[in-house]
Amino acid sequence: MRIGNVSGFYGDRIDAAREMVEAGEVDVVCGDYLAELTMLILAKAQARDGGVGYARTFLTQVEQILGGCVDRGIRIVANAGGLDPAGLADAVREVAAAQRITVRVAHVEGDDLRGDLSAIVPPVDGTPVSANAYLGARGIAEALTAGADVVVTGRVTDASLVVGPAAWWHGWAHDDWDALAGAVVAGHVIECGPQATGGNYPFLHEITDRRSPGFPIAEVAADGSSVITKPDGTGGLVSVGTVTAQLLYEIGPPGYLGPDVTAHFDTIRLEQAGAHRVAISGVRGSPPPDTLKVALNAVGGYRNTMTMVLTGLDVEAKAAWAEELLFGILDREAFDDVDVRLLRFDRPDAGSDPEATAHLRITVKGADRRLVGRAFSNAIVQLALGGYAGFHTSTPPTDATAFGIYRPAAVPRAAVTHTVVLPDGTRRTVADPPTSGPVQPQVTASPRGGAQSKGETRRVPLGTVAGARSGDKGGDANIGIWARDDAGHAWLRSFLTPRRIRELLGTEAAELDVEVFDLPNLRAVNVVVHGLLGDGVASSTRPDPQAKGLGEYLRSRVVDVPVELLAGD
Structure with missing residues (x-):
């Protein structure tokens, strides 16, 4: 089957979905919208009067592609539900009704733990604004099996957006470990959209088609092996290098833990299988742990940043004096945290004014919004006529903004009710797979100093x-x-x-x-x-x-x- 990614984050290119439906020849389009920061953003949006806790841009994409997907038999799977997957499912139905299209919409829930934090380890201190377990792919697979045309979820793992459709299509059992692990790897490659097709790639000279990269497609076979490609006629590059880059993105030890399977990244084999086609094979899998990862976000207080520009000579002395003057006006100890960074961009005898500048960047944090806000930024402006020569700032005085604190945690599977709500409204609890027991530490595998070349x-x-x-x-x-x-x-x-x-x-x-x-x-x-x-x-x-x-x-x-x-x- 062919699964095309159309979003790597909340805010990604909107027309990627239409491009994929029109040119990708895919069976499923999927989209990832939920970075750890996004859950905090959605929590703030949900807390506002009339606010919603899902990714609104997904609805814009649905408006553009729903008719085309129905005509072509393409299913839509996305985690854009965020903190309100049921609300997003209803919104999709409204879009369909407005376009006079009949679709079957399902959603997956059970990840939101804000109603009961008691089982989370380590224990939660305070009241988080979001607390979400990372669910797996089985709820998605069951929704598709029940005939859903659109499946929206809350916090599932990014790779689940590929594993779920693949498990449905190929009929994989809970313990088809190698096949599931192969789909996890394919999902990890395409989850961040064009990062697999030349985006953010360090060897720029290898990319001869400099147009905006096409979004990636994973062709997933019945044994879990896959080929990564992109729609014909789109920009970018799919090579062993671009796929390797994305495989290494935001991982830890080689045993990649997930809710459905542990995928062993040290077993992956890559091969260039044609122009813009990379084959992935050999992936081994084993049972997942008996806990699920939890992402916690809490309000941490307020923060503010001001940047003073330093030009020409005596940069370090100017920076030290500016800091001394500022905290003569303000009590440094009144802030919870003060971060001072001198960022050197300047060079001697610079050929232009900007090339002679450095930045003194000061960030403060605290619970007192007034102090962190205008009291801080106004104090910096007070240095304008009585500070170092050439004083100016990169921005006008700024106000404080709230910031969040992220904490990873875990929760026993038994404390989470993974639920799929089918298109007819039936609620079904999703069964857990066999597990391997508690998470075991993975030992650092690279030698701490090995034989170095003795040559030139x-x-x-x-x-x-x-x-x-x-x-x-x-x-x-x-x-x-x-x-x-x-x-x-x-x-x-x-x-x-x-x-x-x-x-x-x-x-x-x-x-x-x-x-x-x-x-x-x-x-x-x-x-x-x-x-x-x-x-x-x-x-x-x-x-x-x-x-x-x-x-x-x-x-x-x-x-x-x-x-x-x-x-x-």
Whole structure:
């Protein structure tokens, strides 16, 4: 079967759905809308008078494609229901009625745990604005089996949007572990849309079609193997490299835990199977754990950021004086957190004014909205005539905004009622698969220092011989790094020890726990930097709060690379 992704996040390209229906020749279109941050955004929207807790952009896509899907027999599966899948299912029915189209709509619920937090481990402190267990694919499969044309869910795993339709189509049992694991891998590849088809790809020279990348399609076979491709005539690239990049995105240890199956990423085999076609095979699966992951979001207070621009000479002295003057006006201890970062973009004897500037970026957090808001930003503006030479700010005074705190947790499966509501209104509890018991720690698999090349080396950027893709997993940052050949991988796995990673990432990672996992089948290593993002994207004060640029920063670091790896580079 052919499953086409039409959304990688809430806010992705709207016309991807219409493009997929018209050109993709697919059996199912699926869309992922629910990043960890999105649940906080939807909770805020739901709390407003008349607010809804689902992704509105999905309805716009449904308006555009519903008729075409019905005519072509294409099913629609999306997790856009967020915190109100039943409400979204009703909204889809309203769209269908307005277009005089008859469709059967089902939804999946049971992930929202706000009504009873007692079983969550570790225990929940306070009252979160969202608390959602990551459900699996079986509710989707049962809805499709019952004849649903559209299935909307709340918080299911991203890969479930592929696993559910594949399990329905091929009739997989709960314990078809290898087939299910193969579908998880296919789902992980296409869940972020064009990141699998050349988007965010580090080797830009490999992409000869620079048009907006087409969204990906997974052709999933009965044994769980798949081919990743894209609609004919669309831009971008599908190659072993682009698929590898997405496979390494936002993962941890090789045993990728899920609610339906544990997929072992160290068993994946990739092969270029034609132009814009990459075959995935060999994936092994095993039973999932007896707990489900839970994502908790709580209101953390208020935050505000102001940036002072420093130009020309004596940048560090100017920054120190500005900080001293600011906290002479304001009591530093009155804030819960103060983050001061001097960002150096300046260069000596710059050829233009912007090239001579640096930024002093100050972020404050606290419970007092007035203090964090205009009291803070107005205090910075007060320095305009009595501070350092050339003072100006990058923005006018800003007000405080609420921020959230993300916490990962777990819940026993028995405490969650995974429910599918079929098109006729029948409610059905979805059975759990056999499980493996408690989650077991996975040991860091890469050697902590191995044999280094004794031959000649040259100092070049790491990215000369390695690709990388990075992202966030709650408060942790993930960087997947891969080589182009076996020799490059052998060097990477010995070179990129946890200690080396800390050195290359600099001061902000110097004291953090770093794990490095080896994935020889992908010629890759996966790095997890624990705690780099604090309490998650909504709370992080880093300029890059989701660590999206961290991999490219790592690639830019100059290191000693064996010359034999540089042939042709």
